[in-house]
Amino acid sequence: MGSWPWATAGFALLAASAFVLDGVRGIPRSARWFGGALLALSVWTGLSAFWSIDSSASFRELERDALYMAAFVSALGLLRFGGKAAVTAGIALGATALAGYSLADFMAGRGRTVFDWAVPSAPIGYANALAALSVLGAIASVSLAAAAGTARTRLAWLSLLAVLCPTIVLTKSLGAMLAAGVAAAMALVLWVRPLLPRYRGAALAACVLLAGALIAAAAFLGRRNDRIAYWRVAAKDFESHVAIGSGAGTYAAYWSRHPERAYFVPFHAHSVYLETAAELGVVGVGLLLVMLALPLSSIASRDPIRLGAACGFLAFVLHAGVDWDWDVPVVTTAALYLASVLVGGSGAGRASPRRHPTR
Numbered sequence: 001m002g003s004w005p006w007a008t009a010g011f012a013l014l015a016a017s018a019f020v021l022d023g024v025r026g027i028p029r030s031a032r033w034f035g036g037a038l039l040a041l042s043v044w045t046g047l048s049a050f051w052s053i054d055s056s057a058s059f060r061e062l063e064r065d066a067l068y069m070a071a072f073v074s075a076l077g078l079l080r081f082g083g084k085a086a087v088t089a090g091i092a093l094g095a096t097a098l099a100g101y102s103l104a105d106f107m108a109g110r111g112r113t114v115f116d117w118a119v120p121s122a123p124i125g126y127a128n129a130l131a132a133l134s135v136l137g138a139i140a141s142v143s144l145a146a147a148a149g150t151a152r153t154r155l156a157w158l159s160l161l162a163v164l165c166p167t168i169v170l171t172k173s174l175g176a177m178l179a180a181g182v183a184a185a186m187a188l189v190l191w192v193r194p195l196l197p198r199y200r201g202a203a204l205a206a207c208v209l210l211a212g213a214l215i216a217a218a219a220f221l222g223r224r225n226d227r228i229a230y231w232r233v234a235a236k237d238f239e240s241h242v243a244i245g246s247g248a249g250t251y252a253a254y255w256s257r258h259p260e261r262a263y264f265v266p267f268h269a270h271s272v273y274l275e276t277a278a279e280l281g282v283v284g285v286g287l288l289l290v291m292l293a294l295p296l297s298s299i300a301s302r303d304p305i306r307l308g309a310a311c312g313f314l315a316f317v318l319h320a321g322v323d324w325d326w327d328v329p330v331v332t333t334a335a336l337y338l339a340s341v342l343v344g345g346s347g348a349g350r351a352s353p354r355r356h357p358t359r
Helices: 004-022 029-050 054-080 084-107 127-147 153-159 161-170 174-191 200-219 227-240 253-255 272-297 306-321 327-342
Strands: none
Touching: 004 054, 004 306, 029 054, 029 272, 029 327, 054 084, 054 327, 084 127, 084 161, 084 306, 127 153, 127 161, 127 306, 127 327, 161 174, 174 306, 174 327, 200 306, 227 253, 227 272, 253 272, 272 327, 306 327
């Protein structure tokens, strides 16, 4: 948490530099709506400190939301300056670098999670979050390979899977694996969508519903899975503060007052939707759902990079429903960069110089 102000300042500087170089006009309406929803959620998070049962925790949540806002604006800047391929490549390469570090650390006998010694987690510290980030990186890599112009470039992007896929498997994250499978199924549905003009809406809705059911079912599998208890307490918290919640970042405090039997004492509800409902009420969860729906609603082409961004963002939206991805900045930042590809327009990069007419 102590590094959040520095990260926020870094993203803000990156955003300022990109917009100074490429101008600030012409931001698409969908990007403005998405940024506005994220800003509104951040403001509501800050306001919740006035009625929070733990105001210091609420201010920490506001600090993290400021980081997310700066990250999204910087993503828009990079999109305008470098294009959608550059943003997607950054996600693929960044995720591969972290996954590679984790594999090396794991092989050396270090970097193992405190929750399960048999899975890698460094440098993030949580195996499921590492798996989620690796899924986003893998999807980005495949989309870049699909858009590549030469076989050599295509092979180079696909070679990243040699690092990302073993990382996903070694983490034993069932939720991340199911999210990846659902994203692949969604990509197939979107790709063949022109062949199903009359039923594509129903097909997409069925795919999303099936995806949610599969991801939720995964949370019930395995021994020592405490998510049901975590979700039950979040639901009780929501029932006690339906309109405005108990305050951002207060789930751990509410748990300490209303504990249930669980192997691990949680800091988070392991579901961004239930935790947001509990902490920020219907207003907060409404803002969150509107924000997350905007990128998915902008899927309009069969462009491989935009399709990959949509499926990657969908994987994040689903996995965040059964884990605390939203509270892991590196994962959420990667998802926000994918969202920028969807809401930021074509992202063709810097405009070409104006040609003067010949005399």
